[in-house]
Amino acid sequence: MDQEQAPNGLSSCYRHPGVETGIRCTRCERPICPDCMVSASVGFQCPECVRNGSGTGHAPGASRPRTLAGAAVTAGDPHLVTKILIGLNLAVFVAALAVPALVEDLMLIGRAFDFQTAQWLGVADGEWYRLVTSMFLHQEVWHIGFNMIGLWVLGGPLEPAFGRVRYLALYLLSGLAGSALTYLLAAPNSGSLGASGAVWGLMGATFVxxxxxxxxxxxxxxxxxLNVLITVVFRDTIAWQAHLGGLVAGAIIAYGMVGGPRERRAPMQWGACALVLAASLVTVVVRSSDLSVLMLG
Structure with a gap:
């Protein structure tokens, strides 16, 4: 049965009424949204055609359809990883409210002197975990609210399109790249926190x-x-370095995930992730070396 036409001429996905799409299954020609697309040798197919063996969306003998990025389509909640990430951010937020000392222990600090313990602390002093823990740390309600809304809106379509593992790699590596650029460019004793780098990575991936x-x-x-404008206006209170690093990293990883020829998709995916990871680690090592020289000086 044909689907209802939207005012802009697009059809609604036959499995998700109300979700507009311009893509149709190459076998049955029913409209399908990104959540339902299964990559085929030519175009995309719906899950039913792949499951019934009427299409070519999977290799001979394969029993499971594939996402656009080549991951096996998993049963269950298509937004499971997104919900877990939101839950982790909320859990850390509540923990930081209950134990305020966690903020100083987990936030991204390049180099600072703790007068209470008479010790240096920060990434330059070997606390590399701060590059990751700061990605899940928020202090203000509006901050975590905006980031979690962005994670839900952007992550919703990306997770089923990429697959859970690839989507999680996109999120974590984008956040790490944002932390690395913040560590490189921001003042060494200026604290930074928030999931903005990872969310901006999802934004870059959405564009791709x-x-x-x-x-x-x-x-x-x-x-x-709009987000660039907000970042520029509030650049004195926003870690724009994390936004920029996450956006670029997310676009690079997403292109590796879905941009290349199908036969070279796996090497491109691993290569894009390895490139972003290597660039982030080199940035951290170089910056730590510079700050260590300043500490000795």
Whole structure:
């Protein structure tokens, strides 16, 4: 049965009424949204055609369909990882409210002197874990609220399109890249925290995915432009370095996930993740070396 046409001419996904899409299954020609797309040799197919063996969306003998990024489609909640990430951020937020000392212990600090213990602390002093823990740390309600809304809105379509493992790698590596650039460019004793770098990585990945699916990119471009404007206006109170690092890293990883030819998809995916990870680690090592020289001086 054909689907209802939206005012802009797009059809609604036959499995998710109300979700507009311009893509149709190459076998049955029913409209399918990104959550339902299974990559085939030519175009995309719906889960039913793949499951019934009427299409070519999986290799001979394969029993499970694949996502756009090549991951096996898993049963259950398609947004499981997104919900877990939101839960972790909320848990750390509540813990920091209950134990305020956690903020100083987990936030991103390049180098600072603790007069109470008469010791140096920060990433330059070997506390590399701060690059990751700071990604889950928030202090203000508005801060975690904006970030978690962004994580839910952007992560919702990305997780089923990439698959859980690839999506989690995108999130964590984007956040790490944001932390690394903040560590490189921000004042060494200036604290930084928040999931903004990872969320901006999802924003960059969304742009790449929209371009890959040949959707209208203007809404995503508008969202990025609005967030860039907010970052510029409040640059004195926002870690713009994390935003920039996350955005670039997310776009690079997403292109590796879905941008290349299907036969070279796996090497490109591993290569993109390895590139972002290596660039982040080199940035941290170089910055730590510079700060160690300053400490000795």
């Amino acid at each position: 995915l929209v371009r890959r699916l040949k959707y209208d990119p203007r809404p995503v471009v508008g969202l990025i432009a």
